[in-house]
Amino acid sequence: MAQKDTARCILDAAEELFAERGFAETSLRNITAKAGVNLAAVNYHFGSKKSLIQAVFARFLNPFVVELDKALNEYEASRQNSEPDLMSLLHLLSMTSLRSGADKPGRLNIFMRLLGLAYSQGQGHLRRFLRLEYGHVFRRYSELLSRATPELSDEDRFWRVHFMLGATMFTLSGVDSLTAMAQHDLGKSTSTSEVIDLLLPFLARGMQAPAQSQDS
Amino acid sequence: MAQKDTARCILDAAEELFAERGFAETSLRNITAKAGVNLAAVNYHFGSKKSLIQAVFARFLNPFVVELDKALNEYEASRQNSEPDLMSLLHLLSMTSLRSGADKPGRLNIFMRLLGLAYSQGQGHLRRFLRLEYGHVFRRYSELLSRATPELSDEDRFWRVHFMLGATMFTLSGVDSLTAMAQHDLGKSTSTSEVIDLLLPFLARGMQAPAQSQDS
DNA sequence: AAGTGTTTCAAACATACGTTTAAAACACTT
């Protein structure tokens, strides 16, 4: 399994194991055993475990931000005279995400789970890394999102963006377990892109809920 | 800080540290130091670190399910002739959650994080433990939720319930990081119950989005 | 006050971890 490229084998194994068990619960020995490489290879190729974690993210995220940037360029060009629309922005993001993980099935799921772990587990270095490395594109998207929801206060928008993020991360990171449950409970299987089709209207409607003023 | 009851001191310290850093990243030495008790006390009183984690979990969940069951009794009694209403059901759940963790801030936070781990760990026995021990109350709530959203297909409802679950778990489990970000970005601090007040309309609106039929 | 069961304590235990090392194996130019 290893012959091709040691660093790549390590990334593949690490990606899978991190998603299964979390960061702290996955040892370098687990990773190198699964990858079929020597224990020292991780430190040789990546320097440290921390850097390996960041590299796993970077491998997914680098192509993703390029794609997203391109998609945003097209989007802004095609809408130069009209304000951005929420549903189309969400659709743009989902399309870009699906396309970015397309080389390996389940990579989007894995990445979402990793992102969730990065938020929920300690890993302060990861959040700093993400913010520093990819902050620009996210801020650009965020700007469009603001213009697509001018009726929201900054506070409302901030929180609702994270509500969306939570719903999306949870759903996509656990899409395998969830589709299995859906299959069992409803007798109907659902693909990832179908799940996203169900998700987007939910998000858009939640986002567009009336602002929290005084109301029963 | 310890004199009163060693086991309780350990639970308090563990709860706080787990919430701050996660489980694997918190050592028994961290916990016992903070609790002001001897290192061996954890193993003496709880048997193992795993059992301590479950004990932290049970301390929140046992009163919670009792409270939820009571709240559902009252709810059903007061609405014997009318069908349940979505927003009031969500409100009931949030009130019960907040009340259950009211004696110490951050308790709801760690419970949500535990729940997230139970979901993200595909084969964790924690998840089976939950389903077996507390499944009845959750199934009862789920039944009411179905009656509150009769316009949804079983499939739509299944997925949207999990969208809600994801948004809620992510938000509340990371409420400390998120409020810190909000404080930094907006200069405004937000309490947990205020976050929930922002969350519920988002969830309710998403839940009530038009069903996904044939539409642009 | 002696006796008894419980709780605390300092110390040690075994294990697992991330990382380093120095030699060996390899790849590739000259």
Added chain:
DNA sequence: AAGTGTTTTAAACGTATGTTTGAAACACTT
């Protein structure tokens, strides 16, 4: 084929972890 820079390897290092131990301290009945 020798030389050179890169990669792989087995072994060891230092540290931190969860857990166990046996004696001391305590609480409480008799």
